[in-house]
Amino acid sequence: MEHRAEARIDLAAIASNISLLKAASGVDLMAVVKADAYGHGLVEIGLASEKSGADWLGVALLEEAIALRTHGVRIPILAWLVSPGSDFRAAHNHDIDVAVASIAAFSEISALKTKARIHIEVDTGMTRGGFLDEWDEFLTLDFSQVEVVGIFSHFARADEPGEKQNEVQLLRFQSMIADLAAIGINPPVKHLSNSAATLRDHEAVFDLVRTGIALYGLSPDVKTLGDSKSLGLKPAMQLRAKLHLVKKVPAGSPVGYGATAITSAQTRLGVVAMGYADGIPRVAQGAGIFIDGKRAPIIGRVSMDQFVVDLGPESTADSGDWVIVFGDGAHGEFTADDWATASLSINYEIVTRIGPRVPRIYAPHVY
Numbered sequence: 001m002e003h004r005a006e007a008r009i010d011l012a013a014i015a016s017n018i019s020l021l022k023a024a025s026g027v028d029l030m031a032v033v034k035a036d037a038y039g040h041g042l043v044e045i046g047l048a049s050e051k052s053g054a055d056w057l058g059v060a061l062l063e064e065a066i067a068l069r070t071h072g073v074r075i076p077i078l079a080w081l082v083s084p085g086s087d088f089r090a091a092h093n094h095d096i097d098v099a100v101a102s103i104a105a106f107s108e109i110s111a112l113k114t115k116a117r118i119h120i121e122v123d124t125g126m127t128r129g130g131f132l133d134e135w136d137e138f139l140t141l142d143f144s145q146v147e148v149v150g151i152f153s154h155f156a157r158a159d160e161p162g163e164k165q166n167e168v169q170l171l172r173f174q175s176m177i178a179d180l181a182a183i184g185i186n187p188p189v190k191h192l193s194n195s196a197a198t199l200r201d202h203e204a205v206f207d208l209v210r211t212g213i214a215l216y217g218l219s220p221d222v223k224t225l226g227d228s229k230s231l232g233l234k235p236a237m238q239l240r241a242k243l244h245l246v247k248k249v250p251a252g253s254p255v256g257y258g259a260t261a262i263t264s265a266q267t268r269l270g271v272v273a274m275g276y277a278d279g280i281p282r283v284a285q286g287a288g289i290f291i292d293g294k295r296a297p298i299i300g301r302v303s304m305d306q307f308v309v310d311l312g313p314e315s316t317a318d319s320g321d322w323v324i325v326f327g328d329g330a331h332g333e334f335t336a337d338d339w340a341t342a343s344l345s346i347n348y349e350i351v352t353r354i355g356p357r358v359p360r361i362y363a364p365h366v367y
């Protein structure tokens with residue numbers, strides 16, 4: 001069946017990004033594949049990352065980790081958003097490492113007496129996940145029923161080179177490692193860096209880096225770190241859709257809900273078969289599509305299943321033609337970064353919110 005839209009995922013780009021990131025850090029690499037691999041497909045990207053040299057996989061949810069194991073992933077997997085009350089026995093049975101960020105979770109895991117593999121998550125200044133107020137009490141507990149594999153924390157401002165908070169978090173991480181060492185616990189896998197920290201400098205790589213956005217070929221922050229191209233990253237996702245319809249309209253035609261746009265001259269409009277139900281941000285202003293070597297801007301509001309673009313009066317595009325919504329930008333098409341700017345968002349959100357109605361096709365990009 002021909003699709004009306006598709007996200008083409010180039011697994012060779014994923015492999016290339018893994019090589020670059022491994023060379024940049026010089027330590028083991030955890031491919032972060034949470035949230036359906038940032039919209040790229042959990043199982044496919046998990047297996048491809050393993051094949052391409054990733055040493056670990058990282059996910060938020062236990063069910064994501066179990067899906068990876070069920071589909072044959074063999075390398076270690078860490079799940080870090082596993083709350084008290086979760087099925088810690090299932091985690092152990094599937095050989096999944098879990099992050100522990102509270103005494104409540106630690107107590108449940110210890111009670112199983114399975115020597116479960118845990119990574120202690122510490123809050124070094126982001127004030128989100130990890131031990132903070134419970135830390136001193138945690139250090140007094142009995143660790144004999146678990147295997148402490150790792151200790152980790154997460155940067156809040158890694159994409160801001162020179163930012164003082166990064167140094168504060170690094171020092172705090174080192175001091176919490178020392179707290180653990182003082183009670184005889186020395187986790188072999190210490191990890192702190194996300195994509196931005198990995199690309200930015202080497203001071204915080206420790207034993208493992210956890211890279212998400214860069215794995216997919218996108219920059220953690222175009223303004224402070226440069227775009228994909230300047231970083232040597234290859235965007236893995238190309239989003240394409242069909243022109244459902246092309247129509248010639250006169251000047252003065254109101255377009256879309258609320259008639260927020262009115263054509264200023266005679267032109268040809270294209271109806272693109274994707275909408276906000278597919279993850280096209282309704283607020284997007286100034287993005288559009290690419291066809292026949294040219295960009296065509298969005299005109300009017302994005303609807304649930306469709307949006308309209310102004311192809312221009314000379315366009316020869318036809319109903320049924322494919323257009324590129326975003327790609328790596330090499331041919332002049334919009335990028336995920338352009339869509340992020342147009343939507344007051346970040347590239348992370350643009351790719352992650354591409355909806356489940358859009359099939360992921362594992363194949364090279366097409367032009």
Ligand SMILES: *Cc1c(COP(=O)(O)O)cnc(C)c1O
Pocket residue numbers: 032034080154193194195196210211212213214220
């Ligand atoms: C999402 C996440 C990462 C990956 O972050 P990127 O900026 O995408 O590299 C790393 N560590 C944790 C704990 C995360 O939640």
